Amino acid sequence: MKKQVYLRYLGLIFLALTTFSLSPSWAQEEKDIKKAPVGGYAEALYNAVEWRSIGPFRGGRSGAVTGVPGKPNLYYFGGTGGGVWRTKDGGQTWENISDGYFGGSIGSIAVSEYDPNVIYVGGGEVTVRGNVSYGYGMYKTVDAGKTWKHIGLPDSRHIPRIRIHPKNPDLVYAAVMGDLYKSSEERGVYRSKDGGKTWEKILFANADAGAVELVMDPNNPRIIFASTWRIRRTPYSLESGGEGSALWKSTDGGDTWTNISNNKGMPKGALGIIGVTVSPVNSDRVFAIIENQKGGVFRSDDGGDSWTKVNESRSLRQRAWYYSKIYADTKDEDIVYVMNVSYHKSTDGGRTFKASNAPHGDHHDLWIAPEDNQRMIIADDGGGQVSFDGGENWSTYHNQPTAQFYRVVTDDHFPYRIYGAQQDNSTVRIAHRTDGGSIGERDWEPTAGGESAHLAIDPNNNDIVFGGSYGGFLTRVNHETKQRQAINVWPDNPMGYGAVGMRYRFQWNFPIFFSPHDPKKLYTTSNQVHMSTNGGQSWELISPDLTLNDTSFMQSSGGPITKDNTGVEYYCTIFAATESPYEKDLLWVGSDDGLVHISKNSGGNWENVTPKGMPEYMMINSIDPDPFTKGGAYVAGTRYKLGDYTPYLYKTKDYGKTWKLITKGIDKEHFTRVVRADPERPGLLYAGTETGMYMSFDDGENWQSMQLNLPIVPITDLAIKNDNLIAATQGRSFWMIDDLTVLHQLDSKVAKSNFNLFQPMPSYRMGGGGRFGRSSKTTGKNHPGGVMVHYYLQEKPADSVEVKLSFHTQSGELIRAFSSKAKERADKLEVKENGNRFIWDMRYPAGKTFKGMIMWAGRLTGPRVVPGNYMVKLTIGDQTQEQNFEILKDPRSESSLEDMQAQFDFLKDVVDKASEAHQAIIDIRDIRTQIKTYTDKLKDDDKMEDVMEKAKSITKTMTEVEEKLYQTKNRSRQDPLNFPIKLTNKLAHLNSLNGNGDFRPTAQSYQVRDELTKQIDKALDRFRKVVNEEIPELNRMIRERAVDPIMMKEKPPVN
Secondary structure, three states: OOOOEEEOOOOOOOOOEEEOOOOOOOOOOOOOOOOOOOOOOOHHHOOOOOEEEEEOOOOOOEEEEEEEOOEEEEEEEEEEEEEEEEEOOOOOOOEEOOOOOOOEEEEEEEEOOOOOOOEEEEEOOOOOOOOOOOOOOEEEEOOOOOOOEEOOOOOOOOOOEEEEEOOEEEEEEEEEOOOOOOOOOOOEEEEEOOOOOEEEEEEOOEOOEEEEEEEEEOOEEEEEEEEEEEEEEEOOEEEEOOOOOEEEEEOOOOOEEEEOOOOEOOOOOOOOOEEEEEOOOOOOOEEEEEOOOOOEEEEEOOOOOEOEEEEOOHHHHOOHHHOOEEEEOOOOOOOEEEEOOOEEEEOOOOOOOEEEOOOOOOEEEEEEEOOEEEEEEEEEOOEEEEEOOOOOOOOOOOOOOOOEEOOOEEOOOOOOEEEEEEOOOOEEEEEOOOOOOEEOHHHEEOOOOOOOOOEEEOOOOOOEEEEEEHHHEEEEEEOOOOEEEEOOOOOOOOOOOOOOOOOOOOOOOOOEEEOOOOOOOEEEEOOOEEEEOOOOOOOEEOOOOOOOOOHHHOOOOEOEOOEOOOOOOOOOOEEEEEEOOOOOOOEEEEEOOOOEEEEOOOOOOOEEOOOOOOOOOOEEEEEEEOOOOOOOEEEEEEEHHHOEEEEEEEEEOOOOOOOEEOOOOOOOOOOEEEEEEOOOOOOOEEEEEOOEEEEEOOOOOOOEEOOOOOOOOOEEEEEEEOOEEEEEEEOOOEEEEOOOHHHHOOOHHHHHOOEEEOOOOOEEEOOOOOOOOOOOOOOEEOOOOOEEEEEEEOOOOOOOOOEEEEEEEOOOOEEEEEEOOOOOHHHEOOOOOEEEEEEEOOEOOOOOOOOOOOOOOOOOOOOEOOOEEEEEEEEEOOEEEEEEEEEEEOOOOOOOHHHHHHHHHHHHHHHHHHHHHHHHHHHHHHHHHHHHHHHHHHOOOHHHHHHHHHHHHHHHHHHHHHHHHOOOOOOOOOHHHOOOOOHHHHHHHHHHHHOOOOOOOOHHHHHHHHHHHHHHHHHHHHHHHHHHHHHHHHHHHHHHOOOOOOOOOOOOOOO
16 A cells, blocks of 8 residues: 655644743742742741651552663652652662652653663653643653753643653654643644754644654664544543544654554544554564554554554453553563553464553553563552563552542541542541651551542541542441441442433532531532431432533543543532531532532522632632631632633632632642631631642732642642641642641741741640651651741851750750750751751650660660640840740540659659769779879889779779679670670669650559669769779879879769
8 A cells, every 4th residue: 555655744844843941930949938929928937847748658640661771670650640750679669859840740751771861751641531630841851860951842731652762862752642621732743853952843633633652663763653642531521532543653763754544454433542562573563552443452564564453352442541552572572561451461462462460450551671571660550560570570559659639638536547539549547647657558547438539537436437439439437347338329320321311410529528517417419419417328408409400511421432431521510518617507519510509507598609700610629618707718610621720719708799719829820629728827828739839828819839848749639637737639649737837927027037936836745756867768757746846047147156945844944955056966956047947855855875885675765744834945146035835645645644744753863863873984984094094104113002002992993883883794785685784774774664655653663763773872872982082092192192183074064
């Protein structure tokens, strides 16, 4: 068949050549944090406030992976919201390498074979499901990920494949899928010959069909195959295939292209997504998996001139739009892999396949090492996993904090737990802090509902949880009894059907919530509001249809080839709903098709209060009642599924009679998903967007960034609990801020100050804390523990000026002090310009130790203070500020305050006595050294014999005292198993034992302490006698001979 050759742009003669020199406006660049934004405060005042990643470390979706030839332990994957990740140990641990430069959804990663320091990344995932996120263009590193630069294609939205010339890292190709929601010109295949400085569009199908796959012949980089795909999402439909979907070939490096979709053996009719691969063993062997009514796996043995369908199994092409990726083995031309729910391997050229699964499933990308076909990395809905034996075994995905969560709520347990539904996995409840050093798998568990759930916790019993999922699925789980009950409002399975004609339309992510005024009243929503007072045993309908109810938006989704009805595209549904915590029976409801309703009598009557002038078909994503204004509320809406990425936030102060748009300061393309009002400070609002966090100090009139150390990631929901802020993210699991009170305290006085000490928030006296000085790559970051003290320095003081932070009782007694001039590391206060945070562990100073000291099961940690009121002082030179704060009792504690005081007194006595004994040992060793130095000079002088005898006697006595107090033979950690421990170790052991928990020491602990103290005092009395009587006598004898006496070192002041 004669080839029909198309010049680039399908006959158009111009060449699009574009240079990009500016980074996107949202890029994480240096900014002037000392400059106050309009209506807000300079970030310098609070930049010590930080987000922490709590997990869970259970991977979310990835569609892009790669390894590096010749580097068996080095791999990369891109998260569909979580940025770029790297492992250097074969998948045992992962670290993010894009934070600080870019983030969000990643569609492709390519490492240069010629120079593996050169890596290109394309934003925007290819897995275009209902919660798809777009990217922000092309990025490049030339130092293996240490630094990155944005290199163009900012409006590409989705770049699912990048290919680099094997001998020229500056020659790079990008398959640009383009905007999913509207027609656009920035789609097709792009090429750069100068490492991304400029780009030219070399293949363009039409404004609705972008490039989805790009394959370079491993043996001849001039030969390139590309597939284009017509794909469109709307709020109510997914369409895959049609005009523009095609398979293309170039033999001149992309200068010209041939449409080979109609070549001999290709399927007729509409085409959809096409995956293609070339065998590195035989360049004439090309495989394609094609979405078509008669699609399947096709093979060409003549470089694409003709094709044969070799397999049409539905298991290879189900939900074709979500998968349809195919990969040739690097060593055997008959081995080929197809990605789908399972991944499938053929060893006979594609005729038959065997299904397998990596640890998660729903597979999207595969890289096979050119030099070793047993070494590979796979991408699936659980992240990236590595295999060294051809897929027999894979690394875990429970080491990647890239989960995608839809919503977040909390309970009233202590410590409270965070709940959310992880896309492509289970729901989860996870402790926000623990008694350990981190937050790991032991600290979370699955709960009610499924991957797309809203969750509601029974106010009367936090172990009873209600959760939803797609198809109207709704369950009640009792964690105490391990019982699970299905309580669907209408248990008619809708799978595979469009929404039209259904009795109730339940969205993929439908609301579920309890009344804050009546703990028996449980609500959920379809296109109507449902209420139960018996735990879901029966449901009462309390509203009419509160949507547009337009049946044209309710037809079966999918086509023109493959239908897809899971509930994601169910439209005209209630998407956000809440009962005001501040006004009983006041219900707010928002629909995904742009309506807002209110009921003031618990559903008895409803009023349409949709904001006038709000663009139509707005998805109302969140509604939050105003804590300070009756009838007030805040609404976050979005129209991104209509191709409108504008942020939309509204507020009302009069039950929805009037509304005001409040988005000034939010980037014009950071569409908004959620807004929350701080319940403690009027006018303080938080907004989560597709591209990060914002806050407002003036009730939404002006917004400023609240990104701080939070990576660029879509924020899907926010929750405020106990002055904490928790963010659900679409690609980085849960993040949270532990102390919002710093923001509550900002005012004009603080803003104008040279320095400011913020009042610490009340702090629980409990176990656990963060890993100081290091972080885990496999577990979440714990609350740091102790008392968080924030302070601000407009400028860092000169080195000559002492900065001191000291903690005191209410009466002013010093407990502990930390200074910028301290010599001991434990007492050192590190200070910097702008915001500072210091964590006090609530302890008195540790006991005295000495060089080389070995203890077995004994510690001299200072005792923790008793719950109560305390004071902190910040002193800079001769200026001081002070703040009072409270230490709270752990609600789980069995002990009374009197018990805790008894524990404190006991431990303080133990530590003080051990310190006294250790100071004596230090003094003994110093005196003994002086004596030895002196006597070594006189050992041959017969006239000094009496002095020598006196010195020998003193040394013998002091050594006996030292050996009574401490086992001097112990030189290594396990030596105490050979040389029995002595008195101070035994006393320190009491400190270890009785320092556990909050308990009053046992009667026997007091007895042992008293016995040990008596023996120590006896030994110390003997030492004091030496110091007070025998050393003065020795010095008298020495002075008579006109020689320098033995001196006691001056002791440093006690802190």
